[in-house]
Amino acid sequence: MTHDVPEPEFRTRLSEITGYEGPAGRAGGIEETLARACAVLGVDTATVLRHEPPSQHLVAIAAAGLEEEVYQGVRVSVGAGFAGTVAARREPVVIDRVDETTVVNSLLWERGLRTMLGVPMLAGAELVGVLHVGSVDQRRFTTTDIEVVRLLADHLAAVLRSETLRQNQAATIALQRSLLPGKLPEIDGLRAAARYVPGAGAGLGGDWYDLFRLPGDRLGIVMGDVSGHGLDAAVIMGRLRSALRAYALDCDDPAEVLGKLDRKANHFEHGVMATVAYGVLDAGHEQLALSLAGHLPPVVVSAGRPAGLVTAPADPPIGLSLGTPRRRTTMVPLAPGTVAAFYTDGLVERRDRPVDEGMRQLTELLRVEDPERACSRVMAAMVGARPSPDDVALVVLLRPAGP
Structure with a gap:
């Protein structure tokens, strides 16, 4: 020029x-x-x-x-x-x-x-x-x-x-804070603790967890991960969270709830993909009805028994399925003295650590103890002094052995 x-x-x-x-x-x-x-x-x-x-x-x-x-x-x-x-x-x-x-x-x-x-x-x-x-x-x-x-x-x-x-x-920070539980519900005969840490450098994303009371003294437990980061992912997370809560009031079967959520996402949220684990704990805290939409299975450990991954089919993620997939619910017994851990892949996956190795490490770490102590110990061992590149969400539940 x-x-x-x-x-x-x-x-x-x-x-x-x-x-x-x-x-x-x-x-x-x-x-x-x-x-x-x-x-x-x-x-x-x-x-x-x-x-x-x-x-x-x-x-x-x-x-x-x-x-x-x-x-x-x-x-x-x-x-x-x-x-x-x-x-x-x-x-x-x-x-x-x-x-x-x-x-x-x-x-x-x-x-x-x-x-x-x-x-x-x-x-x-x-x-x-x-x-x-x-x-x-x-x-x-x-x-x-x-x-x-x-x-x-x-x-x-x-x-x-x-x-x-x-x-x-x-x-995004304001939205995320408004959507994540400020205080976990207090349930007689059950203890719970949670952690959420945004990914380093990526800003807050679409990971979320939720615990809410349901009719009949039941408890809904959600762990979800919307693909992406930033405000768009947080907004989508908020819409999926609200929709899941609404469906949970109308449907007792977790698989049916996730089916409705998938249908909603495919119709209104084109291009969205999320993995979700949704469980319903019965009034006596004896059984967890669990359905997985592409999400990693929880880890469960009981007194006198080694920890292990829940054996449940990982059905298609929310928003990624074609047609109307058959979603399934698995019944998971929770004996007195049982701890269950729900998490997102940010906890178990690193560039230098395959997700399978991270899940094995989490399984070895989990033990029957107070959920707050369990969260602190797991985060210290698996996150440590290095910032996580991805969001990390963790929820630990304990059904105590005694009153």
Whole structure:
């Protein structure tokens, strides 16, 4: 590209707009930056539209000179109109006529804009959004103008991506905390403890556990793992958790509950995959009715008997089955003095430890003891001082031998 002024001038003008010197500086708010861009570039409007991948829309989130775009929630499809064309081409676009033949947003020609420049906001190969500026006067955007706006778009893409990640993380943490049991139910003749640790570097994900009372003094026990991490996985986890609880009130058979959950996921949650272990403990705590949807089996140990994996068929995961698979329920006896451990694969699987070896280690570790002590000992031995790359969830139940 042939520049009208030397490259240092680009940086000077960008610094005037963003209000910082160099990468270590502190950027102001997006609206404030857009207002400065209008002054430095000599334009009348500047707008940022964020790309929403699921719907393939651009949504106005910040503006200067044409704030109505934000207030009215302007949305443009990728590939449609001016901003949509910028997003689809992923290259700067200049138009010198603003009317219904060149743009889909009537606010632009109602504002009296005559010339517009749009630039894609990119983070590597990812389309973050579109930045466009406009003038009510007929003008020529020079190669210098285009380069400055392009650099500004790169800066705003980084700011917006950082803000989005931070907001998603905060929302995910709040959602996860609201969905995981703050306090396990107190059940006469039964003790329980649990642990949940998010995967290192991946943020909170879709692992969840749940214990809830059911009619007839029964207890529902859930351990689930939605594929993926971040806010999307946590939202899906929340929907599956709520649906499972609702089905559990209507159906006594765990296999039937998971069948309904699978049908719901296939119909409403396209592309979702989750493994779930769901068990119902009877009123006397003598038998656990268990159904597995692709989930790892619990480990059970009783006084005088070695620990072992529950022998139960692993039916297809939720959301991954075709048609209506036959789901099965296995009856697991729980004699007095029995401990049962439910867990997700983050506890037993590592890059340097196959899942089978991790399950064998868990089996060797589990013993009849207080569930809190069991959780602490298992986590210390299997997680230790190294952060887990995946989410870890663990629930330990004890049916005491005596009163």
